Amino acid sequence: MKPTIRDVAHKAGVSVGTVSRYLNGLKLREYNRIKVEKAIKELNFKENIIAKGLKNNRSMTIGVVIGSLTDIFATSIVTALERTVERENYSIILCDYEDDVDRLKYKLQFLRDRSVDGLVLFPSIWPNKIINNVNDYLHNNIPVVIIDDDFPSLETDKIMVDNMNASFQAVERLIEMGHRKIGIINGSKESSTSKERSKGYLNALKKYGISKESDLVKWGNYSNEGGYSATKEMLLSGNLPTAIYATNYYMTLGAMVAIQELNISVPHELSIIGFDRFPLSEVIKPAL
């Protein structure tokens, strides 16, 4: 059987309370500290995190809810997150809701039942449908952090990407390079980030007195395939852009494939700029 705190106490000749104090970093008398440390080492004692959690009602876990595990934007953030929480001895329970509201709700409940000590929520396209679930966390004083999504009615911490401004700058850059016919591949019509990115595009056009052309505005649903077909559609419509702005990584990839397939040379015939950093960016010549 695994040694317990009582075994340690017995071996060291002190009380359980003393061992507990040691484990929690409180001060012991020198000679007791030495005895406890010796006993811990000899028994190879490891504290039981579950038992610990029972009394102080902490699970030392953080729930992370993510639309899809194959979304590189989200997973790269989770990687950094994991590295951070690990330092405090927390672990991450990762839930993929497969871009489905009901599964999202289910997962939020699931994590509640596991008494996670905190929640990190990645963007979904139905912010209003899960307000109750999120409030359930807040009312129980469980901290919630929302990543890059628009929940105006919820009092949670948020980490926002300045989508509108980033978008504006990207498009402005193209305009400064002389482009006047700039196509955009938007994400999905429901998502708040997509709306923001679209707004930045429109604002940039407006600032420079360029009128919006509907042929040059497509929706690619944030996916490889969507970006591919939106780009094909745009480039085959007859009304050719001189630059394309793809509003995420996957659609940029899809756009690249479409462009190369149509034998359009970048950047001579067409410029392209994409949101998100792009593993292949460094490799492609001319670089994006």
Add this chain to the structure above:
Amino acid sequence: MKPTIRDVAHKAGVSVGTVSRYLNGLKLREYNRIKVEKAIKELNFKENIIAKGLKNNRSMTIGVVIGSLTDIFATSIVTALERTVERENYSIILCDYEDDVDRLKYKLQFLRDRSVDGLVLFPSIWPNKIINNVNDYLHNNIPVVIIDDDFPSLETDKIMVDNMNASFQAVERLIEMGHRKIGIINGSKESSTSKERSKGYLNALKKYGISKESDLVKWGNYSNEGGYSATKEMLLSGNLPTAIYATNYYMTLGAMVAIQELNISVPHELSIIGFDRFPLSEVIKPAL
């Protein structure tokens, strides 16, 4: 305060033991069952998974250790895995070891300390360095499943991809189509899957009496960039292949970029076949 099993027992007028039996699916007398169900509903009782775990020493969690969260091969398996364990009310603690042995060891220990009920281990390139850690699980009767990696000395369950054979078939296919100069973009020299895939390639060549040409064997380290530069190198070496076999998804992508950049047309001048299913496969014309 959250209601406990004792509150339920009190409200229903039965003992805690009876409520516990109900929660564990044992039979109650009809009238007791009704009272308990009513009390649970009225109090909105949820069982405390942590307390449950303390007595029977189960954490209802499964540790999953993965080289990189941005590896689509691994994450797509994790997605399916999560969906499966969720049905049994298990959750997944995901650990990304960032392709680093020490972090891998640390993570294995970390998950042990959290008393996970099982471990799923994704391939690493240092199988021998973690044997002790894995044995620590096995000696404590914690089931371990190893995914597509070669641990001949460990008595764990394994899920293997038949890398050698799949590789053989891919290459054989190319040969049957008339190719004689077939390039391969291998993964990394240390990984067992890569060795297997390489072996399949060589076996196919041997079967058809084609001799190996070193110009046509490159290593791409399983990455986009690696695939890209390996392909560039091969295609610029002067000794041109008529077909290329890229041994994973990322390198296939990198190879495609390289090929299109060199203005080589697929499949007229060059055929390409890739290991792993490929989100863009459907979209690219001619299809891979």
Add this chain to the structure above:
DNA sequence: AAATAAAGTTGAACCGGTTCAATTATAGTG
């Protein structure tokens, strides 16, 4: 050296479930 303050230790009770020996209710038998 005695009185007081501060620091450290003790161990029983607790967290919210499960378990099981003892007990009680129901069903089956002749």
Add this chain to the structure above:
DNA sequence: CACTATAATTGAACCGGTTCAACTTTATTT
């Protein structure tokens, strides 16, 4: 109907930690 056999219930003890009031030891003051 009495007598078993079986099924269901009870509640105290337990899982492995934390906590805190009561106590002991050490340090400081006078």
